[in-house]
Amino acid sequence: MNPLIVALDTADLGRLSDLAGAVGPSAGHLKVGLQAFGAHGPAAVEAAAAHAPVFCDLKLHDIPTTVAGAAAAIAGLGVGMLTVHASGGPDMVAAAVRAAPRVRVLAVTVLTSLDDRALARVGQPAAGLQVPRLARLALDAGAGGLVCAPTDVAAVRSAVGPDVVLVVPGVRPAGTGADDQARVATPAEALRAGADHLVVGRPVTAAADPGAAARALAAELGASGRPARA
Ligand code: C5P
Numbered sequence: 733m734n735p736l737i738v739a740l741d742t743a744d745l746g747r748l749s750d751l752a753g754a755v756g757p758s759a760g761h762l763k764v765g766l767q768a769f770g771a772h773g774p775a776a777v778e779a780a781a782a783h784a785p786v787f788c789d790l791k792l793h794d795i796p797t798t799v800a801g802a803a804a805a806i807a808g809l810g811v812g813m814l815t816v817h818a819s820g821g822p823d824m825v826a827a828a829v830r831a832a833p834r835v836r837v838l839a840v841t842v843l844t845s846l847d848d849r850a851l852a853r854v855g856q857p858a859a860g861l862q863v864p865r866l867a868r869l870a871l872d873a874g875a876g877g878l879v880c881a882p883t884d885v886a887a888v889r890s891a892v893g894p895d896v897v898l899v900v901p902g903v904r905p906a907g908t909g910a911d912d913q914a915r916v917a918t919p920a921e922a923l924r925a926g927a928d929h930l931v932v933g934r935p936v937t938a939a940a941d942p943g944a945a946a947r948a949l950a951a952e953l954g955a956s957g958r959p960a961r962a
Contacts, residue, residue: 734760735923736950737787737899739933740780743771749779754943755936756783758950761812763931765789777809785812787899787931791840793817796827807832813899815840815879818866825873836877838899839870841888844881859884864891871896882917882925889926901931905949908935919953 738759740748745768752762762784768776769790780786788811792799799816806814816828818839829837841863842851848858856862867878867888877897880888885900892898904916911934922930932949939945 734758734950735927735929735953736946737761737763737929737931738936738946739763739765739789739901739931740776740937741765741767741933742937743767745772745775745779748772748776749782751937751942752780752783755946756780758943758946759784760929761785761787763787763789763933764811766791774809777806777811781810787811787813787815789815791815791817792824792828793820794824796820796824799824800827800831803828803835803837804831807835811835813838813877816875818870818875818878822869822873825870825875829874829876836897837875838877838879838897839866839875840879841866841870841884844902860887863888867892877928882922882927885917885922885927886925897928898926899929899931900927901933903930903932905932905935905952919949923953 736759738755740751740762742748748768756762762780764776764780764786777786777788788806792802813836815838816825818841825839842859863884877899879899882900882902885898900922902916903919903922904910906918910916919930936942936945
């Protein structure tokens with residue numbers, strides 16, 4: 733199983749389709765997020781799905797009935813993985829899992845854009861407490877895995893054990909810039925810390941030759957030797 737997930741963050745459907753064609757052969761999944769889905773909806777998923785399994789990253793967070801309806805609709809597009817916010821609560825996570833039984837429902841614990849000060853302002857405990865709490869809540873509700881930052885992956889892995897699928901964004905191949913990601917790791921570091929899937933966007937999509945960048949990254953990941961779970 734190829735651990736590389738390439739994030740196709742663009743509002744241009746033609747560009748998304750070209751990128752998917754170029755990087756799809758080197759990727760385990762292609763990620764369609766809010767920008768592409770907001771601009772083109774299911775057509776963005778279809779364009780990506782022509783080249784690799786799709787990870788639909790819309791981070792659902794609403795009442796359980798609404799999230800169940802959305803998860804079922806997204807599952808109907810044939811995606812392999814989708815995301816919900818663990819902070820929506822156990823009933824909401826369970827509703828998504830029931831509504832999309834053939835899709836891996838991943839739970840986002842605490843957004844990596846929130847530091848402890850920002851969490852305090854919304855009345856939440858520090859990330860060191862909140863991340864493991866929400867991880868446990870989501871898994872008990874049936875989530876098929878978790879999304880976590882490179883800096884959290886080792887702690888989350890030791891808290892949840894070896895069998896939980898962990899998807900890690902903010903990955904930067906050695907020698908590339910961090911863009912606006914504050915807490916980054918190289919692919920080898922993230923895999924060593926316990927990641928199963930690595931989300932990489934701009935280091936691949938903004939490269940002069942995205943296909944070559946994805947091939948190089950896939951080769952680097954293959955060489956690291958830790959197989960990802962499906
Ligand atoms: O371009 P870059 O590699 O930074 O893209 C990372 C992708 O992962 C983006 O699509 C971003 O929305 C997503 N993501 C993230 N941090 C999270 C969750 C998702 O960067 N905690």
